[in-house]
Amino acid sequence: MLSIDHLRVSVDDKEILKGLTLDINPGEVHAIMGPNGSGKSTLSYVLAGREDYAVTGGDIYLDRASILELAPEERAALGIFLAFQYPVEIPGVPTATFLRTAMNALRRARGQDEIDAANFLRRQREAAKHLGIADDMLKRPINVGFSGGEKKRMEALQMALLEPRLVIMDETDSGLDIDALRIVAENVNRLRSPERSFLIITHYQRLLDYITPDHVHIMADGRIVQSGGADLAHKLEAGGYAAFGIKDAA
Amino acid sequence: MTAMPSWLAKWRGEANENAVQLGLPSSKQEAWKYTPLPAAWSVDKLRARLGTGFTQKFTTQIKNAITLDFVDGWYVKAHLPKLPAGVIVAPLSEALIQNDERVRTILGNSTPGKTRSLIALNLAEFTDGILIYVPHGVKLEQPIFMHSYGRADAITHLRVLVHLEADAEATLVQHHTSDENAITNIVHEFDIGPRAQMHHYRLQNDVATATHFTFTENQLGADSVIDHFSLTLGARLSRHEITTRLMGDGATCHVNAAALLGGTQHADFTSIIDHQCENGQSRQTVKNVLGGKSRGVFQGKIHVHPHAQKTDGYQMNQALLLSPHAEIDAKPELEIYADDVKCSHGATVGQLDETAMFYLRSRGLPAELARALLIEAFLADAVNLISQEEIRDIFIAALQHKQAEISDAAGQH
Numbered sequence: 096m097l098s099i100d101h102l103r104v105s106v107d108d109k110e111i112l113k114g115l116t117l118d119i120n121p122g123e124v125h126a127i128m129g130p131n132g133s134g135k136s137t138l139s140y141v142l143a144g145r146e147d148y149a150v151t152g153g154d155i156y157l158d159r160a161s162i163l164e165l166a167p168e169e170r171a172a173l174g175i176f177l178a179f180q181y182p183v184e185i186p187g188v189p190t191a192t193f194l195r196t197a198m199n200a201l202r203r204a205r206g207q208d209e210i211d212a213a214n215f216l217r218r219q220r221e222a223a224k225h226l227g228i229a230d231d232m233l234k235r236p237i238n239v240g241f242s243g244g245e246k247k248r249m250e251a252l253q254m255a256l257l258e259p260r261l262v263i264m265d266e267t268d269s270g271l272d273i274d275a276l277r278i279v280a281e282n283v284n285r286l287r288s289p290e291r292s293f294l295i296i297t298h299y300q301r302l303l304d305y306i307t308p309d310h311v312h313i314m315a316d317g318r319i320v321q322s323g324g325a326d327l328a329h330k331l332e333a334g335g336y337a338a339f340g341i342k343d344a345a
Numbered sequence: 346m347t348a349m350p351s352w353l354a355k356w357r358g359e360a361n362e363n364a365v366q367l368g369l370p371s372s373k374q375e376a377w378k379y380t381p382l383p384a385a386w387s388v389d390k391l392r393a394r395l396g397t398g399f400t401q402k403f404t405t406q407i408k409n410a411i412t413l414d415f416v417d418g419w420y421v422k423a424h425l426p427k428l429p430a431g432v433i434v435a436p437l438s439e440a441l442i443q444n445d446e447r448v449r450t451i452l453g454n455s456t457p458g459k460t461r462s463l464i465a466l467n468l469a470e471f472t473d474g475i476l477i478y479v480p481h482g483v484k485l486e487q488p489i490f491m492h493s494y495g496r497a498d499a500i501t502h503l504r505v506l507v508h509l510e511a512d513a514e515a516t517l518v519q520h521h522t523s524d525e526n527a528i529t530n531i532v533h534e535f536d537i538g539p540r541a542q543m544h545h546y547r548l549q550n551d552v553a554t555a556t557h558f559t560f561t562e563n564q565l566g567a568d569s570v571i572d573h574f575s576l577t578l579g580a581r582l583s584r585h586e587i588t589t590r591l592m593g594d595g596a597t598c599h600v601n602a603a604a605l606l607g608g609t610q611h612a613d614f615t616s617i618i619d620h621q622c623e624n625g626q627s628r629q630t631v632k633n634v635l636g637g638k639s640r641g642v643f644q645g646k647i648h649v650h651p652h653a654q655k656t657d658g659y660q661m662n663q664a665l666l667l668s669p670h671a672e673i674d675a676k677p678e679l680e681i682y683a684d685d686v687k688c689s690h691g692a693t694v695g696q697l698d699e700t701a702m703f704y705l706r707s708r709g710l711p712a713e714l715a716r717a718l719l720i721e722a723f724l725a726d727a728v729n730l731i732s733q734e735e736i737r738d739i740f741i742a743a744l745q746h747k748q749a750e751i752s753d754a755a756g757q758h
Contacts, residue, residue: 183700188721197709
């Protein structure tokens with residue numbers, strides 16, 4: 096489904112990704128673990144189409160077609176969803192209005208009929224219930240005044256409603272208490288399907304206690320340096336990055 | 346004007362001399378520093394004049410509203426449902442035929458425009474307008490909807506006189522539209538009695554080649570409230586000069602404005618809030634969204650007199666620049682002579698938040714939709730101050746229409 100081929104990316108003339116290669120098949124859950132500064136967040140932004148990054152080499156393919164020239168909204172229409180490490184606060188836009196606008200924009204782009212108000216409310220309520228999101232939170236402006244945990248649950252709600260095929264989770268576990276972590280992980284497990292793939296980017300192993308990945312990759316200095324199964328995360332947890340000869344700034 | 350009482354003829358003669366003597370304001374004057382008028386213009390060139398072309402049909406979406414329609418400054422039709430006893434809502438021309446003393450009283454009390462030529466010219470030239478009078482304790486539930494339309498090349502001078510007696514309440518909604526090169530000069534006088542409440546919402550949606558001058562003089566009695574909101578979307582050149590005098594203890598004013606401009610539009614909002622008495626409260630939120638090569642001007646003065654103790658003033662001015670060629674000139678001015686007051690003000694100038702844009706687009710919103718949503722959100726805390734929902738909806742619809750225009754223009758580059 097997703098194929099990252101020798102991707103090189105620079106920010107302000109500094110090379111961050113230095114020939115990263117990764118293949119994700121439908122239904123697979125991949126975890127990328129790496130120390131701070133290894134380029135994890137850059138990878139997630141580049142996949143979602145953020146403009147401040149210069150791709151200097153390599154390519155990204157979704158279903159064998161390059162997505163490098165596509166705008167963020169076009170990538171979203173193809174089914175790419177990025178759960179942000181720091182979800183953005185947008186005063187003045189009620190969350191529910193935004194959710195419905197986004198759902199309908201995606202449905203239009205995907206050639207589907209728009210969802211009507213009643214169906215939207217039903218689906219929103221259902222998804223919100225799983226995540227312990229109260230109605231009044233949906234009336235408030237997007238992420239404004241939400242706690243760290245509330246913001247991550249709101250990302251999970253969007254993930255559930257927008258029906259992506261490829262979910263990228265950027266350090267979702269940072270700033271989460273154990274209860275919120277469990278809720279967010281359960282959401283992922285509920286959404287796992289043979290068609291939907293996940294790329295979980297994380298510094299620590301703890302999120303992987305709740306979501307069992309099919310593949311684990313260790314990233315350092317802009318490249319994947321080692322790949323393995325779920326047990327690789329446990330080895331990393333036991334020995335730290337140093338056991339793999341990687342310096343961790345954190 | 347067809348029939349005119351002799352006192353008015355005399356006043357108009359004097360006002361005319363005054364206007365000619367003063368000449369049009371120049372950008373050499375401090376108050377007009379940011380808003381130069383075309384050099385070729387003179388007082389004589391701005392005299393009332395009929396326009397050409399067809400008259401646009403306009404409809405009021407508000408059910409049961411009292412409506413008065415004007416073309417080129419002349420009253421054309423009205424829908425005046427049965428009003429509560431004593432309430433007067435009438436075209437000024439009719440009130441003058443009746444020789445209604447109130448017209449003389451309000452005009453006589455008003456700022457005569459001794460120093461402001463456009464106000465003097467308006468007095469000399471006004472062809473019509475509205476008289477609104479609400480007696481003691483009467484709350485007029487239906488909004489009064491005024492639509493003024495200037496045909497191509499018309500020069501419109503209108504006068505709006507409003508007097509609410511103690512404990513009265515009324516809502517005036519104005520909608521201005523025009524065709525090519527129309528010029529409008531409208532002067533409002535609001536005399537708000539003790540504990541009375543006035544809601545005044547105006548939407549200036551002229552064509553992009555038009556010119557629009559507005560003057561508003563608010564006088565507030567004790568514990569009265571005026572709730573003002575101006576939305577500027579149209580005209581090449583516009584200026585709204587609004588003076589609010591809190592003349593009784595405990596008066597409250599909301600003097601809010603928003604503008605959404607593109608192309609080479611220039612819109613000036615100049616406000617003076619004059620706290621003359623104790624326990625007055627003023628609230629002001631002014632928002633400008635500027636695209637293309639447009640320019641927004643905000644001059645906001647809050648004057649607190651020595652005996653206006655316990656004054657509570659708040660002013661916020663924010664601008665969003667959508668293009669590197671747009672410009673905002675903001676001049677907040679606080680003059681405080683009392684020692685026990687609370688006055689705060691703030692000003693910000695920014696661009697659309699790129700991170701927010703990326704966030705919305707990553708959720709599938711096309712760039713134009715994401716931009717529109719962020720602009721609407723930026724303007725929301727000014728527009729949402731319109732408390733009546735059906736009126737607010739009219740303003741939001743006009744905003745959305747204008748926004749689509751601006752993003753079409755941006756898309757062509």
